[in-house]
Amino acid sequence: MLAEILHTLPQVLIDGLTLGAVYAIVALGYTMVYGILELINFAHGEIFMTGAFIGTAIFLTLGGFGWFAAMPALVALILVLVATSALTGFLGVGIERVAYRPLRKAPKLITLITAIGVSFLLQDLVRFVTELKKGNYIVTAPTMFSEQTTIKASSVLSVFNNAQIKSSSIILIVIGIIMMVALDFFVNKTKWGMAMRAVAQDRETAALMSINVNKVISLTFFLGSALGGATGVLFAVQYGTIDPYIGFILGLKAFTAAVMGGIGNIRGAMVGGILLGVLEMFAAANLSILSHGIFGAEYKDVFAFAILIIVLIFKPEGLFGKAVTEKV
Template structure:
């Protein structure tokens, strides 16, 4: 049994890292909004989905005009990422302004229900538009970066099999790392990042110190939504097929990653996303072996959530969170 697990370990780690970076960036949107508003923005998964559809629509439009083959693929990807990020960023700001800001002083449960309602609204809008234009809500994204690279891990240790990595996986990981490093720098090294941290710590005091709280919150939604939209484009390129419901389950897993890392902690969300992706891929590849066929790969989600429950039992604040002492 151990030998079978070790055989697939290099491939599991590569696939888990690829999926985990997607979870990590989407988790950043959840943790940024929660850190400032203490709001779980359950519509964030649908913003990710919207970004995937917007990016795919741009790709298909460019392919129709013959532009994709006329310019380098990486340049095409960058242009689509920028366009999708701007659109989803503005969408996130609009959702905050229309749906969340009027309820800022309302009970948290009302805002949570509103977020769930916005997520269903985005699902139905995207499905309606897609079916109206294409006649089907399941869309196949253009194939880019399909080259396969073999990583000869068997030459390192004979117990490992070689691993296969698509060039799209490498690009996804590299772009995700750039986005995460840029966000970390922005939050910790810039004046706007300082303002975001000040609002997260004490909104009323930050307002008294001449911080425009509404602008900071809008900027937070813009950045989180822009990152989510860009990740949706990368997801479409990597996995090929998208539908209006991909944001729901992926958003739930990204939220799980944010909680696992410590909700409100940006670096914790990054680590939690990667960790969850590796755990899920490990379960998908080895769950049948570990349970002697009792559980198949379809139970990988259960395995991941069980790990989350264990983490929360022994460390409720998450892996990187800090316990908060409530003053009475």
């Protein structure tokens, strides 16, 4: 059994890191908003999905222009990422301004229900527009960076099998790491990042210290939504097919990653996303072996959520969260 698991380990790690990078960046949107407002923005998964559709639409629209087709594929991808990030960032700001800000002093259950309503609204809106334009809500994204490279893991240790990695996986992981490092630097080393941390710690006191709380909250939604939209583009390029419902289950898993790492902790969300992606790919490859055929790869989600439950039983604040003592 152990030998069979080790055979697939290199491929599991590659696929897990690729998927985990997606979970980690989407989880950042959840954890940033929760840290500022203590709001679970369940519409964030749909912002990720909207980014995938916007990026694909830009690719398909500009693909007919000679100057765009003549560009190096990586340059074209970066341009689409920037455009999509800006559009989804402003979408997130608009959602906060219209749906969440008027309910800021309402009970948290009201804002939670509102977030779920915005989620369904975005799903149906994207489905309506896509069916109107394409006749089908399932869209095939442009095939880019499909070249595969063999990683000769067997030369390192004979028990390993060789692994295959696509160019798109390398690009997704590299760009994902750049975005996560840039966000961590922004939050911890810049003036606006300091303002975000101050608002997260005590909103009323931050306002008394001349911090514009509304601007900080809008910036938080912009950054989280921009990162989510860019990740949607990378997801479409990596996996090829998108539909208006990809954001639901992926958003739920990203939220799980944020909780696993410690909701409200940015670095915890990153580690939680990577860990969840690796665990999911490990379960997909080896669950049948571990259960002697009782469970198949389709139970990988159960395996991942079971790990989450175990973590929360023994460390309810998450892996990187801090226990908070409530004073009465």
